[in-house]
Amino acid sequence: MRIAVIGAGALGGTFAALLARAGHDVEVTARGAGLDAIREHGIRLSGGYGDADVRVASGPVLTRRPDLALVCTKAQDAREAISMNAEHLGGIPVVVVQNGLDGIATAEELLPDAEVYGAASIIAANYTEPGVVRVTTTATSYLGRGDGPADEGAVRLAGILSQATPFTAIPNFRGAxxxxxxxxxxxxxxxxxxxxxxxxxxxxxxxxxxxxxxxxxxxxxxxxxxxxxxxxxxxxxxxxxxxxxxxxxxxxxxxxxxxxxxxxxxxxxxxxxxxxxxxxxxxxxxxxxxxxxxxxxxxxxxxxxxxxxxxxxxxxxxxxxxxxxxxxxxx
CATH class of the missing domain: 1.10.1040.10 (N-(1-d-carboxylethyl)-l-norvaline Dehydrogenase; domain 2)
Structure with a gap:
């Protein structure tokens, strides 16, 4: 499956490496020294999920339309990152993996024809060196949207992402x-x-x-x-x-x-x-x-x-x- 990860920092790098290790075709976006490091030696993952040196397609923006996208930027960078990649994100499931309360609404505003979901991750990872991520605490991540029950789309996406690391579809995601x-x-x-x-x-x-x-x-x-x-x-x-x-x-x-x-x-x-x-x-x-x-x-x-x-x-x-x-x- 073609999966895009927008923002290859601590969580984005972790998910990109684990999804690629699970056999998915992954493309990531990154900037500056992080992008240079990923292009040179890939994403180097260590810690709770084991060691992996993973080569993935990378660039400042996406170059192709994925089947699924994860938005893993910092909250303050979400609007710009989604806007820069919007041409490739229409009509597909987009999962916003982000702190704070605003990410899903921002994605829904900018991508009116996308299937927007949110994910809350308690995984702890250190990313203090470009392209290098160390997972210090593993955890299940939680996926959903709105304040109702988990819908079929959330269950399906949780199943796909769980091929790399545990995800669970949950009700009342807004409360989560x-x-x-x-x-x-x-x-x-x-x-x-x-x-x-x-x-x-x-x-x-x-x-x-x-x-x-x-x-x-x-x-x-x-x-x-x-x-x-x-x-x-x-x-x-x-x-x-x-x-x-x-x-x-x-x-x-x-x-x-x-x-x-x-x-x-x-x-x-x-x-x-x-x-x-x-x-x-x-x-x-x-x-x-x-x-x-x-x-x-x-x-x-x-x-x-x-x-x-x-x-x-x-x-x-x-x-x-x-x-x-x-x-x-x-x-």
Whole structure:
């Protein structure tokens, strides 16, 4: 099957390598040093899914019409990437594998005749060297669209993608996007202080800030009328219960996530962007919570403060002391 992967970073590179290893005809898009590395030596995958050096067709844009496309760019790059490749994406299934809440709507706007689905992936992978991806945590990915039951198309696509790595078609994908947004609250604090996710979650003070960002995200979702989707052991009932807990007990949620990550350092996608000298997608993670809070008429001070601190790190090019993060709660 011809499969396009738009954006061959951490997740895109992982999916491209695994799909090619499973026998699919894969073409990827990439830019700059990443594209140069893929053209020179292919995609080098290591870690949880084993080692693979995979040669795939590559370029700044697609050169042919695929049977299926995965959009795996950073959230802030989605509109440009989809627009640049739109001539090859009409009328086919397009799966948006992206953080935040906006990716599917963007694809539907730009590709009105495509079958647009979303995928939420909890796979953790480090991509700090062009063309080289190390998977630090394997996981099932979840595919669907809308807030209804999983349709036949979602089930079919999950079956195809599961030839490479486990995918499950799920109902209430819109709610699952919010659940993934809660999980993505693991990103900001490690990026600000320059530590791995596991190191941050092992620190009692920093873990409390992460828990506060998660709790605030759930409370904003509740205010917006969200029914959280089931994702990796999290569900609507459990998250609503978490949102009512004091931080002393609520920090058990991020702590348990850190335990499940294992010992291989997970940098988080936001910190990886910083290490590559790129702007992050923080405005589509913590920043998205702030925008949704405004729509609900409530405040999101923790997420607003963390968004501002990540932008400060972007501008300064250096991490900040943990005290700056701890001050988020005292402020």
């Amino acid at each position: 996007q919010w659940t993934k947004l809660v999980v993505n609250m693991l990103n900001a604090v490690p990026a600000i202080v320059g530590r791995s996710v596991q190191e941050v979650l092992a620190d009692r003070g920093l873990r409390r800030v992460v828990a506060a960002a998660m709790r605030e995200t759930v409370r904003v979702g509740v205010a917006r009328g969200v029914r959280f989707g089931a994702l990796q052991g999290l569900d609507d009932r459990g998250l609503r219960r978490f949102a009512r807990l004091p931080l002393l007990l609520g920090q058990l949620l991020p702590w348990s996530m850190g335990v499940r990550m294992g010992s291989v350092p997970n940098l988080g996608s936001t910190q990886q962007s910083l290490r590559r000298g790129q702007r992050t997608e923080i405005d589509y993670l913590n920043g998205a919570v702030v925008r949704q809070a405004a729509l609900a008429g409530v405040a999101a001070p923790v997420n607003a403060a963390l968004t501002a601190l990540v932008h400060e790190v972007e501008d300064a090019g250096a991490s900040l002391p943990p005290a700056r993060v701890l001050a988020v709660l005292s402020d």
